[in-house]
Amino acid sequence: MRELQSMLGVSRSVVMGLITAGFVTPARGPRNAYRFAFQDVVLLRTALILREANIPPRKIVSALSRLREELPDDLPLTGMRVSAVGSEVAVRTGPAQWNALTGQLLLDFEVAEIRGDVVFLDSKPARKNVANQADEWYELAEQLLASDPGGAEHAYRRAIALSPQPFYAAYVDLGALLCEMEARCKDALHVLDEALAHFPEDSVLHFNRAVALEELGRLREAEASYVRCLELNPSYADAHHNLAILLEKRGDSQGLVRHLNAYRRLTV
Structure with missing residues (x-):
């Protein structure tokens, strides 16, 4: 509350x-x-x-x-715009515009283009409030992670879209969320690549990208991302561990031993 x-x-x-x-x-x-x-x-x-x-x-x-x-149950107030037109409540779903009380079609008023899945009346906030709104969407995403992953995804994307600066934490958390969802690793990879365009020297993003690539079966690319992660942060224990297992799959016993030993040194 x-x-x-x-x-x-x-x-x-x-x-x-x-x-x-x-x-x-x-x-x-x-x-x-x-x-x-x-x-x-x-x-x-x-x-x-x-x-x-x-x-x-x-x-x-x-x-x-x-x-x-x-x-319908699968479309409550998502994918539509609810707004005030004079003293009436108007709704737009796709091209249709109608009075929420009477159901009568409304033809002669301007409705802003829908941007994203959920659109509020204040979808073009004052510039000074944009950063606060991005933070609010991020906080909402964190609350929804356990109970509503789809809602969390939407909230993370809104935080990224509204933030005046690249929203690092939202990129990281959205990428991790998508990679945990079945059949969403390609979407996660897209998010992580977008994040890396803003934060190219971030070891966490390279690690998460490697995990997504490995899930997609793109092992050579995953290996390169793990290597890049370790170039940026040689103490990243989980990257040593994952790379060791990946190199074992590829038959590189020397690489397996080298990175497994590094993992053990870092976690003892």
Whole structure:
């Protein structure tokens, strides 16, 4: 609850009011504490944005309740834009634009192009707030790692996109997350290559890249990435260990012994 209040910039009473109004039904954790999923955050923030646009609270509740009921389970408020048009709540899904309360198609208002999977009314924040928003998305990703890997991935990508400077921690964590997901190592490799364009001398990125390449069966490239990692940080014990095992697979017994001994020296 405290983390959500900080993220949304509102008091506990405001969040509780939104819960009571039925916008979200958070789960309960240890000691009956609230646990908010990624979609809960989307719904709550959307409600706050509509309220800031002077949409009457009753209309917000009705519009989002109807919206939630009519959407399929795999598309709550993701992949759409919810905004205020005058005193109405408007929704865009793909090319369709419609009134969230009546279902009537709306044809004559401008809707900003959707950028990414989740788009809020404030999708073009003031420059001075961009860094803070990137940090908030990163913190959200960290919270979602265990319960909602897909939501965590989205949040990491938003942090990277919003950060005014290359977001090292978000790149590292997103790459690791994708490599842990089944059949996502190619995506992880893409993220790590993008990160290395910004941080070419970082040993952790080269190590993670080697792991992704090894998972993809690209052993020669993986070996080169492990070697580069150790050139940058000769004390990287896990790189010595992984490279030793990789060289054993390739029949290089001398390399196996050399790197395994280095691993043992570093971990004793």
